[in-house]
Amino acid sequence: MQKPSIPRGTRDFGPEQMVRRNYIFDTIKAVYQKYGFSQLETPTMENLSVLTGKYGDEGDQLLFKVLNSGDFLSKTEATDYESGSKNLLPKISEKGLRYDLTVPFARYVVMHRNDISFPFKRFQIQPVWRADRPQKGRYREFYQCDADVVGTDSLLCEAEIIMMINEVFDKLGLKNFTIKFNNRKVLSAITEVIGAPGKETEFCVAIDKLDKIGKDKVIEELVERGFSSENLSQLDPIFATNQSIDDNLNFLKGFFAANETGQKGIQEIEEILTYLKGYSIDNPHLELDLTLARGLSYYTGSIFEVKANDVKIGSICGGGRYDNLTGVFGLKDVSGVGISFGVDRIYDVLEELNLYPESHASSLQAMIVNFGNESMMAGIKVMQALRLEGINAELYPDNAKMKKQMSYANNKAVPFVIVIGEDEIKTETYSLKNMASGEQESLKLEEVISKIKNSH
Amino acid sequence: MQKPSIPRGTRDFGPEQMVRRNYIFDTIKAVYQKYGFSQLETPTMENLSVLTGKYGDEGDQLLFKVLNSGDFLSKTEATDYESGSKNLLPKISEKGLRYDLTVPFARYVVMHRNDISFPFKRFQIQPVWRADRPQKGRYREFYQCDADVVGTDSLLCEAEIIMMINEVFDKLGLKNFTIKFNNRKVLSAITEVIGAPGKETEFCVAIDKLDKIGKDKVIEELVERGFSSENLSQLDPIFATNQSIDDNLNFLKGFFAANETGQKGIQEIEEILTYLKGYSIDNPHLELDLTLARGLSYYTGSIFEVKANDVKIGSICGGGRYDNLTGVFGLKDVSGVGISFGVDRIYDVLEELNLYPESHASSLQAMIVNFGNESMMAGIKVMQALRLEGINAELYPDNAKMKKQMSYANNKAVPFVIVIGEDEIKTETYSLKNMASGEQESLKLEEVISKIKNSH
Numbered sequence: 001m002q003k004p005s006i007p008r009g010t011r012d013f014g015p016e017q018m019v020r021r022n023y024i025f026d027t028i029k030a031v032y033q034k035y036g037f038s039q040l041e042t043p044t045m046e047n048l049s050v051l052t053g054k055y056g057d058e059g060d061q062l063l064f065k066v067l068n069s070g071d072f073l074s075k076t077e078a079t080d081y082e083s084g085s086k087n088l089l090p091k092i093s094e095k096g097l098r099y100d101l102t103v104p105f106a107r108y109v110v111m112h113r114n115d116i117s118f119p120f121k122r123f124q125i126q127p128v129w130r131a132d133r134p135q136k137g138r139y140r141e142f143y144q145c146d147a148d149v150v151g152t153d154s155l156l157c158e159a160e161i162i163m164m165i166n167e168v169f170d171k172l173g174l175k176n177f178t179i180k181f182n183n184r185k186v187l188s189a190i191t192e193v194i195g196a197p198g199k200e201t202e203f204c205v206a207i208d209k210l211d212k213i214g215k216d217k218v219i220e221e222l223v224e225r226g227f228s229s230e231n232l233s234q235l236d237p238i239f240a241t242n243q244s245i246d247d248n249l250n251f252l253k254g255f256f257a258a259n260e261t262g263q264k265g266i267q268e269i270e271e272i273l274t275y276l277k278g279y280s281i282d283n284p285h286l287e288l289d290l291t292l293a294r295g296l297s298y299y300t301g302s303i304f305e306v307k308a309n310d311v312k313i314g315s316i317c318g319g320g321r322y323d324n325l326t327g328v329f330g331l332k333d334v335s336g337v338g339i340s341f342g343v344d345r346i347y348d349v350l351e352e353l354n355l356y357p358e359s360h361a362s363s364l365q366a367m368i369v370n371f372g373n374e375s376m377m378a379g380i381k382v383m384q385a386l387r388l389e390g391i392n393a394e395l396y397p398d399n400a401k402m403k404k405q406m407s408y409a410n411n412k413a414v415p416f417v418i419v420i421g422e423d424e425i426k427t428e429t430y431s432l433k434n435m436a437s438g439e440q441e442s443l444k445l446e447e448v449i450s451k452i453k454n455s456h
Numbered sequence: 457m458q459k460p461s462i463p464r465g466t467r468d469f470g471p472e473q474m475v476r477r478n479y480i481f482d483t484i485k486a487v488y489q490k491y492g493f494s495q496l497e498t499p500t501m502e503n504l505s506v507l508t509g510k511y512g513d514e515g516d517q518l519l520f521k522v523l524n525s526g527d528f529l530s531k532t533e534a535t536d537y538e539s540g541s542k543n544l545l546p547k548i549s550e551k552g553l554r555y556d557l558t559v560p561f562a563r564y565v566v567m568h569r570n571d572i573s574f575p576f577k578r579f580q581i582q583p584v585w586r587a588d589r590p591q592k593g594r595y596r597e598f599y600q601c602d603a604d605v606v607g608t609d610s611l612l613c614e615a616e617i618i619m620m621i622n623e624v625f626d627k628l629g630l631k632n633f634t635i636k637f638n639n640r641k642v643l644s645a646i647t648e649v650i651g652a653p654g655k656e657t658e659f660c661v662a663i664d665k666l667d668k669i670g671k672d673k674v675i676e677e678l679v680e681r682g683f684s685s686e687n688l689s690q691l692d693p694i695f696a697t698n699q700s701i702d703d704n705l706n707f708l709k710g711f712f713a714a715n716e717t718g719q720k721g722i723q724e725i726e727e728i729l730t731y732l733k734g735y736s737i738d739n740p741h742l743e744l745d746l747t748l749a750r751g752l753s754y755y756t757g758s759i760f761e762v763k764a765n766d767v768k769i770g771s772i773c774g775g776g777r778y779d780n781l782t783g784v785f786g787l788k789d790v791s792g793v794g795i796s797f798g799v800d801r802i803y804d805v806l807e808e809l810n811l812y813p814e815s816h817a818s819s820l821q822a823m824i825v826n827f828g829n830e831s832m833m834a835g836i837k838v839m840q841a842l843r844l845e846g847i848n849a850e851l852y853p854d855n856a857k858m859k860k861q862m863s864y865a866n867n868k869a870v871p872f873v874i875v876i877g878e879d880e881i882k883t884e885t886y887s888l889k890n891m892a893s894g895e896q897e898s899l900k901l902e903e904v905i906s907k908i909k910n911s912h
Binding site: 003004005006007010011012013014015018019022033034035036038039040041042043044045046047049050061062064065066067069070071072073074078081082084085088089092093094095097107108110111112115117118119121122127129131140141149152154156157159274275278279280329330363364367376377380381384387390391392393394395397398407408411412 | 459460461462463466467468469470471474475478489490491492494495496497498499500501502503505506517518520521522523525526527528529530534537538540541544545548549550551553563564566567568571573574575577578583585587597605608610612613615730731734735736785786819820823832833836837840843846847848849850851853854863864867868
């Protein structure tokens with residue numbers, strides 16, 4: 001007899017994990033909806049013609065490909081086989097699993113461009129798949145939680161994203177986090193000012209490693225890539241930590257005195273900050289980090305990244321503005337800005353900081369003990385009365401030993417257990433046990449209901 | 457430039473569809489939770505060793521198989537290629553897409569049998585994939601919404617399932633539906649009484665076609681399969697329509713006077729009905745349909761099927777009891793009972809009967825018109841004030857033409873639009889337009905908030 005297993009890098013989510021995951025998903029979803037985003041879902045499988053070439057060579061390798069159904073070899077010849085996997089592939093597979101939510105979103109926008117009323121604000125919460133080598137914290141199936149606005153270049157969208165990040169982490173009870181932001185125009189202008197125009201990508205790739213390898217190694221790498229070490233020394237203020245937003249802006253204003261791209265970058269940052277003042281919130285958790293680069297090459301304006309300061313873990317949220325999301329599918333000039341919450345990391349952060357609310361241990365609120373026959377019929381009546389009051393309740397289905405029934409209630413983390421004995425049927429009073437305190441009371445049905453309802 | 461498309465038989469769900477689909481999912485989920493079921497999610501990909509052989513030969517054909525990643529031909533030889541798709545398959549593919557929620561659930565139960573506190577009540581709402589020929593109402597990717605209890609043979613579970621079905625369709629506003637139920641022991645006993653013991657499968661397969669081909673053709677098919685036409689004539693009362701539950705039970709009691717299996721079946725039906733009385737609901741929408749058979753071979757006790765009586769469509773919900781769910785994975789004697797709601801069909805039923813609530817057209821409650829500059833900063837303040845009161849609100853991001861902004865609000869089906877002109881900034885009054893009635897009022901901020909809050 002086979003011992004069943006699941007594929008490497010994939011996970012089952014049991015009841016307790018699901019309650020916590022849903023708590024995170026529901027929080028993010030409620031915030032997205034509050035800010036006017038509408039939900040989209042796209043198919044798990046996309047045509048390989050849509051996916052291939054969108055994530056670089058490495059990404060193409062990491063796509064999960066689905067075999068054509070039926071006799072998949074029927075359109076092949078022996079020479080196809082002999083020419084190897086790469087050449088055989090397009091003849092036996094036309095579909096792949098979704099690799100991220102951005103490309104399917106771009107595909108959707110292009111296919112529905114005549115029906116969509118722009119600006120289009122969509123959010124999407126779905127799993128994606130990558131044939132990466134599984135390791136701690138890296139899975140082959142994981143969820144992404146994206147929100148994007150496309151069809152407007154209004155910087156109000158950037159302010160809204162900063163507000164959404166604040167609201168999500170505030171609702172999740174995370175206090176000590178930092179939203180780092182920057183602007184690709186600033187990074188681009190820096191390369192111009194230090195005499196390396198057009199070398200923005202090399203600059204971003206190197207500076208993106210700052211957290212991992214430190215300033216000296218980054219400078220070393222830049223020098224190796226042909227940047228002038230003398231010019232790089234002008235960047236010292238950029239690497240300085242604990243600078244206020246105003247400090248950084250003052251430095252940039254001097255640095256970009258004669259650079260138009262740089263001035264445009266400053267102006268965008270200042271406009272976002274102006275909008276943010278309109279919301280009048282105490283602490284937007286914002287840091288203008290001039291070394292923030294983000295790996296993805298398609299960003300063209302604002303970029304964001306969020307750190308949980310009390311937990312050693314990568315960024316828990318990230319995003320930015322792009323000017324040409326749908327160009328690859330033939331629709332030009334669709335500017336947009338988006339954000340993505342990393343649910344798996346947020347899950348770990350909340351666990352490490354013990355931030356899950358107690359009431360989320362179970363959705364079941366009361367279990368009624370089953371003594372069989374007459375008590376069972378009385379139990380059904382009580383259960384139904386509780387449910388009519390909106391209480392999640394169940395009657396244990398079998399007349400099992402008390403110990404077994406109580407252990408079931410414990411495992412399910414149900415806060416209240418109700419015992420209906422023979423006397424209690426006669427007197428219509430019920431024994432209500434608070435599983436956390438151990439307290440036990442004899443109560444009328446209305447009292448049972450109000451105790452359970454008021455226990456949150 | 458390629459024109460992007462999605463794979464045949466798959467669908468994008470845009471904002472309006474998502475609101476309606478979520479309305480159905482949320483309703484079912486809330487009922488499942490009210491009845492003490494906990495959520496489970498399993499990976500999209502399962503090992504083919506888990507999936508293959510569980511759905512019959514046809515099912516194996518309909519599994520979507522995922523190519524091994526990397527150089528998938530590396531473990532193959534030319535002779536494997538020459539021997540055809542079927543022989544090459546196991547060497548290039550080890551994983552497939554989930555085909556239903558039942559087999560992954562059985563796999564989960566077996567893998568976690570030492571951690572699970574039985575009886576285990578789980579629900580699961582996830583997509584499944586079948587490489588079927590796509591046609592109207594049949595998709596290659598669709599959601600299933602299952603709830604199962606395993607580890608108990610208590611017939612209370614059957615009563616609970618009938619109650620859940622009632623509650624789900626009641627909440628969805630569907631009035632005219634019928635829960636047909638029957639018991640496989642009754643069907644099995646019928647074959648014994650009419651002198652065809654052991655021919656239960658043939659009997660069920662034939663009788664399952666009653667709706668499509670009618671009684672005469674069913675009898676014809678049974679005679680062809682070796683049933684005695686004389687004995688079959690004893691079954692006339694079974695085919696009679698509009699029989700009450702009591703009529704049917706009375707007939708069965710006579711018919712099974714000397715048949716033990718039949719008596720057990722009657723006893724199970726009566727026990728379920730006794731439990732149901734305990735809930736004291738007006739109309740359980742129940743019909744004991746002695747010709748209900750259901751195709752799946754693994755049912756061993758109660759079986760259920762739900763029809764929407766006002767819409768021409770197949771069953772919208774179905775399920776039953778099985779005695780050996782996990783046997784195929786080496787865990788014997790796990791009895792259980794389950795139910796599955798067909799979301800795609802329920803979606804169509806609600807649409808045809810116009811049962812979607814008006815308030816579910818959009819989750820956005822108010823849009824603020826953007827006139828740029830000063831009005832924009834005032835707009836941010838109003839938007840933030842609304843959101844702090846829990847109202848889903850947005851400020852149109854650009855200073856676009858009024859017509860464009862109003863058409864955006866219309867498309868998004870937002871119930872209220874707020875206009876903040878120059879005078880209105882000074883007087884701190886705002887123009888609130890009710891988009892349904894066209895009514896427009898000049899109001900203070902608190903009045904705007906209470907109008908929107910009380911509009912449901």
